[in-house]
Amino acid sequence: MYRTLLAVTLATWSLVSGSFAAESGTYAPQKWSFNGLHGSYEKNQLLRGYTVATQVCLACHSFKYISHRDMMRAGFTENEVATLAKALNMTLDQKLITAQDDATARETFGKIPPDLSLMNKARGGLADYTHALLTGYSEDPEVIKHALPAGLPEGAHFNKAFPGHAIAMPNPLASDDLVTYHDGTKATVDQMSRDVTTFMQWTAEPERIERQKLGLFVLMYLVIFSLLAYLSKRVIWKDVKGH
Ligand code: HEC
Numbered sequence: 658m659y660r661t662l663l664a665v666t667l668a669t670w671s672l673v674s675g676s677f678a679a680e681s682g683t684y685a686p687q688k689w690s691f692n693g694l695h696g697s698y699e700k701n702q703l704l705r706g707y708t709v710a711t712q713v714c715l716a717c718h719s720f721k722y723i724s725h726r727d728m729m730r731a732g733f734t735e736n737e738v739a740t741l742a743k744a745l746n747m748t749l750d751q752k753l754i755t756a757q758d759d760a761t762a763r764e765t766f767g768k769i770p771p772d773l774s775l776m777n778k779a780r781g782g783l784a785d786y787t788h789a790l791l792t793g794y795s796e797d798p799e800v801i802k803h804a805l806p807a808g809l810p811e812g813a814h815f816n817k818a819f820p821g822h823a824i825a826m827p828n829p830l831a832s833d834d835l836v837t838y839h840d841g842t843k844a845t846v847d848q849m850s851r852d853v854t855t856f857m858q859w860t861a862e863p864e865r866i867e868r869q870k871l872g873l874f875v876l877m878y879l880v881i882f883s884l885l886a887y888l889s890k891r892v893i894w895k896d897v898k899g900h
Contacts, residue, residue, distance in 0.1 A: 684785040684789040684818060685785065685789060687784070687785055687788055689854075689855065689858070690702065691855065691858055691865070696869070698731060700731070700732050701839075701840050701842075702855050703728075703731055703855065704733075705838050705839070705840070705848075705849075705856075706852040706854070706857070707728070707741070707856050708836050708839070709835070709856070710853050710856050710857070711753065713836065713853075714853065715756075716755065717755055717762065717770040717826075717829075718771070718772065719754045719773070720752070720773050720774040720860050721752050721754060721774055722752065722775065723774050723863075724750050724753070725738040725739070725742040725750075726738060727863055728741075730863050730864075730866070731859055731863065731866065732866075757770075766812075766825040767825055768825055773860070774857075776857055776861065777854070777857045777858045777860075778862070783858075784854050784857075787850075787853075787854045788851060789817070791829070791849075792830075792850050793817040794814060794815065794816050795817060796815065800815070801815045804817070804822050805823065809822075809823055810823050830846045830849050830850055831846075832846065833845050835849060836849065
């Protein structure tokens with residue numbers, strides 16, 4: 658019985674944590690608050706990530722699946738998101754769409770910056786990749802020559818993590834303090850990268866918090882159910898043996 662109980666628990670465990678565990682890629686694995694069985698999002702970090710996303714990334718990228726109202730799913734109150742939306746001159750239900758039009762983007766970068774709402778699900782390495790990308794720029798000629806003997810194509814920027822190393826996106830987090838955080842956290846490049854990556858992880862799966870709560874509920878249910886089954890089996894067998 659103990660073994661069955663263990664098997665059921667382990668199976669459920671892997672079911673609940675499976676989708677999180679798959680998140681290691683070929684990029685230096687980072688410690689993320691949202692990884693693991695008890696993984697979750699810290700509200701302050703989500704707000705910091707939102708700050709970077711809207712004050713830096715939104716200049717070129719959209720988050721077309723996310724509105725301010727959606728942020729209530731992450732634990733923000735209607736008042737809080739209304740204040741944020743108002744600061745951007747947006748309504749609660751407007752999606753986060755960049756003001757940059759496609760033609761200008763194509764002219765400037767040769768391509769249209771991709772939508773970021775689902776990006777952390779789209780790329781191998783997921784959050785680790787996004788963080789590696791955002792902190793992977795280099796202007797060191799030696800590093801560039803070593804990785805790209807033929808040289809960096811015109812207009813491209815060198816990035817260690819980007820496949821092919823030549824990316825059209827200029828370093829969006831080129832220096833510290835591009836934003837001022839509401840909670841006094843120092844806005845280093847690394848910190849901004851972690852925060853915006855965490856925000857992007859949430860935009861890619863806003864349902865995760867709900868799903869995780871459900872997963873834990875199922876786990877507890879199964880453990881209790883198995884225990885009851887075990888106890889009733891003991892009671893029944895006691896009677897049988899008694900005769
Ligand atoms: C000045 C415009 C601009 C800003 C600001 C900007 N990006 Fe980009 N971004 C681009 C362009 C252009 C591309 C397409 C790059 C390519 O495919 O070569 C891109 C691509 C990306 C990609 C996809 C990389 C891949 O693997 O294809 C990610 C992720 C990304 N940006 C994240 C961000 C984040 C996060 C921010 C804010 C911190 C940001 N970007 C700010 C222009 C921008």
